[in-house]
Amino acid sequence: MGTSRIRGWKRTAAGLCVVLLAVSSAGCTGEPDPPEPEPPAAFALLEAFSARMLAEGAPAVLIAARTGTTSWTHAAGVRSLDSGEPATVSDPVRVGGITESFIAVSVMKLAAEGRLDLDSQVSSYLPEFGSVLHPPGPVSVRQLLTHESGIPDFSVPLLASGSWAETMNRPLSLEQQLALAATVPWDGRLARIFDYSRSNYAALALIVERLRGQGIDEVLAEDIAAPLRLEATLMGGPPPTGMVHGYVTLEGRRTDASMPAWQAESPSTGAVSTVEEVNRFYAALLQGRLLPPDSVTAMKGGYSQYYGFALRRWNNTCNNRFYYGLPGDTDGYGMIAMTSEDGSSQLAMSVAYPPAPPTLETNPLIHEMQDVAQEALNSLC
Numbered sequence: 001m002g003t004s005r006i007r008g009w010k011r012t013a014a015g016l017c018v019v020l021l022a023v024s025s026a027g028c029t030g031e032p033d034p035p036e037p038e039p040p041a042a043f044a045l046l047e048a049f050s051a052r053m054l055a056e057g058a059p060a061v062l063i064a065a066r067t068g069t070t071s072w073t074h075a076a077g078v079r080s081l082d083s084g085e086p087a088t089v090s091d092p093v094r095v096g097g098i099t100e101s102f103i104a105v106s107v108m109k110l111a112a113e114g115r116l117d118l119d120s121q122v123s124s125y126l127p128e129f130g131s132v133l134h135p136p137g138p139v140s141v142r143q144l145l146t147h148e149s150g151i152p153d154f155s156v157p158l159l160a161s162g163s164w165a166e167t168m169n170r171p172l173s174l175e176q177q178l179a180l181a182a183t184v185p186w187d188g189r190l191a192r193i194f195d196y197s198r199s200n201y202a203a204l205a206l207i208v209e210r211l212r213g214q215g216i217d218e219v220l221a222e223d224i225a226a227p228l229r230l231e232a233t234l235m236g237g238p239p240p241t242g243m244v245h246g247y248v249t250l251e252g253r254r255t256d257a258s259m260p261a262w263q264a265e266s267p268s269t270g271a272v273s274t275v276e277e278v279n280r281f282y283a284a285l286l287q288g289r290l291l292p293p294d295s296v297t298a299m300k301g302g303y304s305q306y307y308g309f310a311l312r313r314w315n316n317t318c319n320n321r322f323y324y325g326l327p328g329d330t331d332g333y334g335m336i337a338m339t340s341e342d343g344s345s346q347l348a349m350s351v352a353y354p355p356a357p358p359t360l361e362t363n364p365l366i367h368e369m370q371d372v373a374q375e376a377l378n379s380l381c
Contacts, residue, residue, distance in 0.1 A: 159192020
């Protein structure tokens with residue numbers, strides 16, 4: 001079961017006339033409005049996907065979409081499989097990799113202030129970087145942003161040190177995350193290419209903390225949540241009230257994965273938000289309300305790149321341009337967020353995944369979510 005709501009759609013007065021005729025001999029003298037048009041097929045597509053996810057065991061599906069003056073929200077499923085309380089579109093969820101877009105904004109704000117040079121070496125800001133991690137060559141801040149540094153992913157040795165149940169609630173500071181990465185050999189490469197590693201954004205968050213003199217959770221609150229009035233967007237700490245619970249399957253048993261301690265502190269996976277607040281964030285970013293125009297352009301990446309600074313893009317067939325955003329995948333949750341360049345068309349969808357064994361591999365459902373979201377947005381023009 002679920003609820004969907006459309007705002008900005010014309011409502012017919014014919015039904016009102018019927019009621020008035022029943023209680024007044026005067027009746028309705030005006031012509032009734034024409035029948036209300038059917039909602040766009042995009043919404044039926046999204047509702048069908050939501051229904052299938054719930055049928056396959058997903059605890060909840062939340063969606064917020066808008067284009068022009070039309071907005072649509074959808075909530076289906078429950079906040080918790082234990083309580084059975086219905087989910088709402090304003091419920092907080094884990095946003096996974098979308099956390100990296102938040103971190104990248106804080107990095108770019110420092111660059112715009114002249115306090116950080118993207119092409120400077122990481123060791124200029126983290127003096128211990130070289131002695132702890134022993135990179136095979138120079139590494140720039142820019143290479144961290146684009147996942148081109150080649151730095152080992154700290155989550156690999158973390159999860160190799162014990163079972164998921166043993167490691168999930170092990171708190172890890174940013175320094176500890178990088179120290180874990182240092183236990184894996186950092187191989188040199190002839191070319192720098194995209195090679196995803198959570199350690200890149202651990203290093204970036206630590207740079208931000210050093211330059212700001214604040215914890216990364218406090219920086220994100222000041223840089224993003226406060227100016228945009230995002231009341232549910234935060235990083236770190238216990239699960240917020242009303243959060244949709246995600247689950248994994250361990251040895252055949254369902255286990256709550258709402259906020260594993262090590263992931264809550266990870267700048268690649270730790271943020272919590274809502275689908276509507278994620279849309280507000282990406283609209284503000286692309287409309288230049290968080291960063292100067294040249295910083296936004298840099299985040300988008302070059303025309304031949306599909307991934308910039310924590311932004312990737314998809315084809316917008318409505319205007320032959322692009323949507324920007326990120327997929328967010330983490331144990332128990334998937335989210336996809338896409339926003340047109342002018343911020344006028346958006347879709348954010350969160351799925352509390354059907355419980356499955358935890359893995360460092362990307363859940364295949366996130367790819368299907370991207371396809372459904374892109375098709376829906378492109379059919380709204």
